[in-house]
Amino acid sequence: METLENIASKVVVCPLCDLSLKRRNAVPGVGPASTNLVIIGEAPGRFEDAQGKPFVGLSGKFLNKYLETAGIKREDAFVTNAVKCRPPNNRKPNDAELNACRPYLVGQLSIIKPKLVLALGTSACNALGIKYKHLSDVRGKTMEIDFGGLKVKVFVTFHPSFPMRFTKPRQTFLEDLKNVNSLLSG
Ligand code: URA
Numbered sequence: 323m324e325t326l327e328n329i330a331s332k333v334v335v336c337p338l339c340d341l342s343l344k345r346r347n348a349v350p351g352v353g354p355a356s357t358n359l360v361i362i363g364e365a366p367g368r369f370e371d372a373q374g375k376p377f378v379g380l381s382g383k384f385l386n387k388y389l390e391t392a393g394i395k396r397e398d399a400f401v402t403n404a405v406k407c408r409p410p411n412n413r414k415p416n417d418a419e420l421n422a423c424r425p426y427l428v429g430q431l432s433i434i435k436p437k438l439v440l441a442l443g444t445s446a447c448n449a450l451g452i453k454y455k456h457l458s459d460v461r462g463k464t465m466e467i468d469f470g471g472l473k474v475k476v477f478v479t480f481h482p483s484f485p486m487r488f489t490k491p492r493q494t495f496l497e498d499l500k501n502v503n504s505l506l507s508g
C-alpha cells in the first residue's frame with residue numbers, strides 16, 4: 323500500500339524533470355495523512371528548497387497569518403505544491419514540469435482523500451487540470467473535478483504572494499479562506 327512517506331521518498335530522489343538538476347531539496351509536502359484539507363501552492367521557493375518544507379518563507383508567513391485569521395489550523399492540513407522542486411529564479415513551472423510531477427499529487431490525494439482541496443493560484447489550477455481564461459473566472463468557486471480517476475472537491479483562491487504584494491485583494495483572500503473554513507465544518 324502506498325503511503326505519504328513512500329511518495330516522499332520517491333520525490334526526494336526524483337529525476338523526472340529538469341527541475342531535479344538545480345534543486346537543493348525537493349519538497350514533497352508536510353502534514354497528516356488523516357486530514358480534511360489539502361493546500362496546494364505553486365512550487366518551492368528559495369527557503370523551501372533550502373529546508374525541504376513547503377511555505378516556510380515570506381509567502382508562507384503571510385499564508386499562515388491569513389489561515390489563522392480565517393480559523394483554519396495549518397498544522398491540521400496537508401500542504402504541498404504543484405511541483406515539488408524549485409524552478410530557477412522562481413519562474414512558474416511549465417507544462418512539462420507540471421505533467422511530470424502530477425502523479426505525485428494524484429498519489430497524495432488518493433491516499434488522503436480530503437474533503438476539500440484548496441488551490442492557491444494558477445499553477446495549482448493547472449496542476450489539477452482546472453481550465454480558465456483568467457483566474458478570476460474560477461477564484462472563490464468550489465468545483466468537483468476528476469483528478470487522475472479520483473473525484474476531488476476544489477476551492478480556488480489567489481496564490482498568497484498576490485495579496486502579500488498588493489493590499490486590494492487581501493479582503494477577498496480572507497473571505498475566500500473563511501468560506502473554506504465553512505465548507506470544512508459544514
Ligand atoms: N510559494 C509556493 O507556492 N509554495 C511554497 O511552498 C512557497 C512559496
Ligand code: SF4
Pocket residue numbers: 333336337338339340341342348405406407419422423
Ligand atoms: Fe520530479 Fe516533480 Fe521534482 Fe520534477 S518537480 S524532478 S517531476 S519531483
